[in-house]
Amino acid sequence: DVVMTQSPFSLPVTLGQPASISCRSGQNLVHSDGNTYLNWFHQRPGQSPRRLIYKVSNRDSGVPDRFSGSGSGTEFTLKISRVEAEDAGTYYCMQGTHWPPYTFGQGTKLEIK
């Protein structure tokens, strides 16, 4: 199974400041079809997860452009250019290249200072 490791575990951020979350995979996530199936999800307390980013850097419909994804191989990053109050919650990376199983990172809890 591909282990996904996120850092930091907890991320306190001041409103309007940038934030960055790292995700490392235990294997190279480039699929034989040339795509890299690395997603980012956001989950607010008491809510279902929502996908923000698919295939490393593509924003889902309706996702603000302050969110961006980057990376390749085994190292990936989610960045928020200017954190807003609604961005609080837990962020998860997930790989879909080497499945089953699909595997998630352990989560990064973003809190507003």
Place this chain on the structure above:
Amino acid sequence: QVQLVESGGGVVQPGRSLRLSCVASGFNFSNYAMHWVRQAPGKGLEWVAVISYDGNKKYFADSVKGRLIISRDNSKNTLYLQMNSLRTEDTAVYYCASALLAVAGTYWGQGTLVTVSS
């Protein structure tokens, strides 16, 4: 709009069975692979199972293999999770989700809580 509505959760004793349902609307259910993902209280997300659009292919996490069965009825736009030989470690909110990798978007239900306790 797209909706996924899970039901069937509850409190059950270890070793017993439970069946979860997920009714889809607002999208062409029969065209999409469907997943179950769970989240134990206060913990992260764990992928459980996936079923192909036509129901012919099914894959499971090792932690549930042989005990949980995924199925679908495309005529009813419904996804199922038959949960047998339940263990206390199966206690979680269970979410159904459409194709996790789909470029067009992935949709999640609100989740249903399964508590396995004596």
